[in-house]
Amino acid sequence: MRHDFLDRYSRLDSPIHRLPTTAKLLSTLCVISATVTLHFTHAWFFIIVAGVLLILSALTTIPWRFLFGRLMVLEPFALGIAVMALFQENGVFVFLSILTKSTLCLFTVILLSNTAPFAEILLSLKRFGVPKLLITILALMYRYLFVLIDETERLNRARSSRTFSNSPIRKWHTMASLIGQLFVRSTERAERIYAAMSARGWK
Amino acid sequence: MNPAIEIRGLQFRYPDGKEALRGISFTIADGECVGLVGPNGSGKSTLLLHLNGLLPESLPKDPNVVVYGRALNKENAAEIRRDVGLLFQDPDDQLFCPTVYEDVAFGPEQFGLDKEKVRAVVTKALETTSLLGHEHRSPHHLSSGEKRRVCLAGVLACEPRVLALDEPTSNLDPRGKRNLIQTLKSIPATKIIATHDLEMVVELCSRTIVLDQGTIIADGPTHQLLGDEKLMLAHGLEKPHILRHVHPH
Amino acid sequence: MHIPDGFLDAKTAIATGMFSITGLGTALRRAERHVQSRKIPLIGLAAAFIFVAQMLNFPVASGTSGHLLGATLAAVLLGPSAAIIVMSSVLIVQALIFADGGILALGANIFNMAIVATLCGYGIYKILQIFFRGEQGRLVAVGFASWCATVIASVFCAGELAWSGTALWGTAFPAMAGVHMLTGLGEATITMLVIAAISKTRPELLEDNDQAVPANGRSTAFVYVALIVIGLLLLVAPHASPLPDGLEQVASSLGFEHKATEAPILPSPIKDYQLPGIPSAGTATIVAGVIGALAVFALSFLFARVLARRQKSAVHPSSPPNRQ
Numbered sequence: 001m002r003h004d005f006l007d008r009y010s011r012l013d014s015p016i017h018r019l020p021t022t023a024k025l026l027s028t029l030c031v032i033s034a035t036v037t038l039h040f041t042h043a044w045f046f047i048i049v050a051g052v053l054l055i056l057s058a059l060t061t062i063p064w065r066f067l068f069g070r071l072m073v074l075e076p077f078a079l080g081i082a083v084m085a086l087f088q089e090n091g092v093f094v095f096l097s098i099l100t101k102s103t104l105c106l107f108t109v110i111l112l113s114n115t116a117p118f119a120e121i122l123l124s125l126k127r128f129g130v131p132k133l134l135i136t137i138l139a140l141m142y143r144y145l146f147v148l149i150d151e152t153e154r155l156n157r158a159r160s161s162r163t164f165s166n167s168p169i170r171k172w173h174t175m176a177s178l179i180g181q182l183f184v185r186s187t188e189r190a191e192r193i194y195a196a197m198s199a200r201g202w203k
Numbered sequence: 204m205n206p207a208i209e210i211r212g213l214q215f216r217y218p219d220g221k222e223a224l225r226g227i228s229f230t231i232a233d234g235e236c237v238g239l240v241g242p243n244g245s246g247k248s249t250l251l252l253h254l255n256g257l258l259p260e261s262l263p264k265d266p267n268v269v270v271y272g273r274a275l276n277k278e279n280a281a282e283i284r285r286d287v288g289l290l291f292q293d294p295d296d297q298l299f300c301p302t303v304y305e306d307v308a309f310g311p312e313q314f315g316l317d318k319e320k321v322r323a324v325v326t327k328a329l330e331t332t333s334l335l336g337h338e339h340r341s342p343h344h345l346s347s348g349e350k351r352r353v354c355l356a357g358v359l360a361c362e363p364r365v366l367a368l369d370e371p372t373s374n375l376d377p378r379g380k381r382n383l384i385q386t387l388k389s390i391p392a393t394k395i396i397a398t399h400d401l402e403m404v405v406e407l408c409s410r411t412i413v414l415d416q417g418t419i420i421a422d423g424p425t426h427q428l429l430g431d432e433k434l435m436l437a438h439g440l441e442k443p444h445i446l447r448h449v450h451p452h
Numbered sequence: 453m454h455i456p457d458g459f460l461d462a463k464t465a466i467a468t469g470m471f472s473i474t475g476l477g478t479a480l481r482r483a484e485r486h487v488q489s490r491k492i493p494l495i496g497l498a499a500a501f502i503f504v505a506q507m508l509n510f511p512v513a514s515g516t517s518g519h520l521l522g523a524t525l526a527a528v529l530l531g532p533s534a535a536i537i538v539m540s541s542v543l544i545v546q547a548l549i550f551a552d553g554g555i556l557a558l559g560a561n562i563f564n565m566a567i568v569a570t571l572c573g574y575g576i577y578k579i580l581q582i583f584f585r586g587e588q589g590r591l592v593a594v595g596f597a598s599w600c601a602t603v604i605a606s607v608f609c610a611g612e613l614a615w616s617g618t619a620l621w622g623t624a625f626p627a628m629a630g631v632h633m634l635t636g637l638g639e640a641t642i643t644m645l646v647i648a649a650i651s652k653t654r655p656e657l658l659e660d661n662d663q664a665v666p667a668n669g670r671s672t673a674f675v676y677v678a679l680i681v682i683g684l685l686l687l688v689a690p691h692a693s694p695l696p697d698g699l700e701q702v703a704s705s706l707g708f709e710h711k712a713t714e715a716p717i718l719p720s721p722i723k724d725y726q727l728p729g730i731p732s733a734g735t736a737t738i739v740a741g742v743i744g745a746l747a748v749f750a751l752s753f754l755f756a757r758v759l760a761r762r763q764k765s766a767v768h769p770s771s772p773p774n775r776q
């Protein structure tokens with residue numbers, strides 16, 4: 001199975017995709033900082049941000065359905081926490097303010113992650129002085145995420161082809177031993193990766 | 204001239220007690236291409252890991268692996284790893300960087316080449332494996348054949364004198380296999396190829412070593428060994444089709 | 453528990469960011485010093501592993517499902533420094549690629565889920581291991597520690613929301629703590645099951661994780677837990693008392709308030725008003741928490757017993773008959 005669904009659009013060719021990743025990363029940070037810190041009464045600002053984001057997404061040529069689909073997947077979590085804001089004086093105002101801000105920020109990050117490949121984001125982070133060890137670990141993690149998802153799928157399929165009960169207790173047991181097996185395999189793979197890294201002169 | 208690889212009485216036991224190699228000795232001359240065949244679990248991968256000093260975990264006092272006249276020990280392991288390029292059985296283990304370019308550049312960077320040199324070496328390796336233009340792709344978007352070629356490029360970029368390849372053609376379709384064999388033919392290095400693909404051995408290697416249960420069963424010219432139906436069957440192998448009409452002796 | 457952007461104001465984001473950078477930085481430095489280079493790929497793989505484990509759904513009643521957080525699991529499997537790096541990496545990738553959890557809120561999320569939850573889980577696990585030994589003891593410790601880690605992390609999360617003026621402490625604390633006392637049950641069960649599964653197939657993986665920790669692991673465990681308890685008291689105590697604006701008070705005594713007022717571009721629009729009667733909800737939550745902890749401990753104990761017994765009976769038939 002292929003897992004490009006996770007970062008399917010980050011390698012498209014559009015004016016936005018062609019911009020340098022560092023610039024995109026920095027502008028994302030700026031937009032988010034401004035959105036978060038500015039008081040909600042400055043409605044004009046939020047309208048402008050929304051407009052700019054929409055124009056940018058049009059330029060990226062990423063399908064709208066995908067972008068809004070991502071947003072809809074993530075929005076419920078924000079909503080769940082935002083509800084707590086209602087129980088206070090002026091609650092509705094706070095609620096709306098938070099919801100607007102978080103939606104704009106979510107959309108900004110969705111745009112970033114679908115126009116900049118993670119490998120390049122890592123390179124930018126390295127340039128900003130993020131410790132080398134952390135970069136190495138993030139790179140390894142991102143690389144093997146896909147391999148592990150594949151492995152999980154295979155393990156899961158092998159299990160379900162031999163599982164004949166539907167009880168949730170059984171299900172929890174099988175899921176947990178699947179996670180256990182996944183960890184055991186990860187440690188074994190880590191050993192082999194270490195060998196491969198040493199074979200090409202690591203440390 | 205020193206032989207490329209010399210192995211004397213190599214024994215190895217995995218920590219769980221499994222005896223994988225029981226007294227292996229052979230010599231490979233510079234420029235030779237040797238096939239290493241044998242059934243599953245015969246110790247082929249284990250042997251190749253030894254060529255690179257990756258096994259045993261702590262290198263022994265009196266070394267039994269000698270590469271171009273240097274006995275492999277703790278001090279020169281790094282240097283010898285540069286001379287022996289190892290292609291692993293599972294490409295996913297070997298492709299650990301987020302992009303193709305970074306992965307191929309990993310070895311040269313570790314060896315301390317400067318940026319321009321690295322770029323040149325990487326470009327050359329990608330060209331040999333016909334991967335130019337794939338530099339910025341992520342490994343998880345590649346097909347098995349492409350993954351395998353990237354691994355090979357990563358090994359070639361270290362400019363090794365010996366190539367140790369562990370099942371280079373597994374998971375490849377016939378065309379991928381053909382391309383890989385052509386690529387390997389064009390590389391002048393000394394080669395030792397562990398594989399179940401006997402047709403490839405016939406095509407590439409003049410000499411074959413048959414391994415079973417951690418010991419060398421036979422060592423000789425490829426046509427003679429692989430054409431010996433009795434020997435092949437006794438060790439879980441099959442006489443390859445191209446040799447059907449050839450009779451030993 | 454992933455806080456999205458927009459829920460925290462600047463002072464909270466900056467303060468938690470500082471804490472996280474310090475914590476993660478320390479973990480990285482310790483890992484560089486104490487972890488052998490052959491374990492570095494394992495940290496990367498473990499991060500991918502936790503990420504994937506979090507994606508798996510465990511069915512709960514009526515079609516809903518829960519999933520793992522994994523902080524305690526990581527800490528038990530890898531030791532605290534590696535676990536902090538693992539959990540932080542998971543959160544960073546989730547924030548940057550999946551927009552799950554905010555970018556500016558990353559500091560807070562790392563603080564709650566990668567630092568507090570990990571240290572708390574690890575500390576409680578290690579302390580309980582002093583009193584409960586053997587296979588069953590390990591499982592009891594794992595179960596209780598993961599429940600506590602989840603609940604305590606959620607209390608910190610509530611504290612940050614309240615401090616930002618997003619929600620009243622009187623609302624956020626009971627809501628967050630209450631919900632996570634329940635989801636913590638799932639976390640504890642899954643973590644116990646996973647550890648039991650691993651100790652059945654590869655027990656040695658559970659033994660050598662302490663290499664990453666210097667020998668005095670136990671006293672460090674006490675220090676972690678003590679620090680977190682002090683933090684919790686600072687967070688909870690002022691609110692449980694009838695004094696209003698307790699967190700603000702703590703903040704001002706620590707000097708954060710000062711900083712926040714110095715920077716007028718970073719407003720915190722709504723002040724934290726306490727409604728009359730709300731403190732009792734806070735108190736009720738604390739009481740519920742204590743009772744819950746006792747109950748969870750008892751449950752972990754029983755469950756561990758069942759699991760440990762199953763393990764034994766599972767081992768017996770497969771072990772070869774005595775050959776004299």
Ligand SMILES: Nc1ncnc2c1ncn2[C@@H]1O[C@H](COP(=O)(O)OP(=O)(O)OP(=O)(O)O)[C@@H](O)[C@H]1O
Pocket residue numbers: 217218219221222223241242243244245246247248249250292
């Ligand atoms: N990490 C390990 N720990 C313990 N035993 C191992 C390990 N790796 C391999 N072995 C054992 O050592 C023996 C030789 O294994 P090896 O992988 O070298 O065989 P192989 O010839 O490469 O087999 P294949 O054709 O299947 O790749 C096998 O019996 C195997 O079970």
Ligand SMILES: [Mg+2]
Pocket residue numbers: 247248249292369
């Ligand atoms: Mg093999």
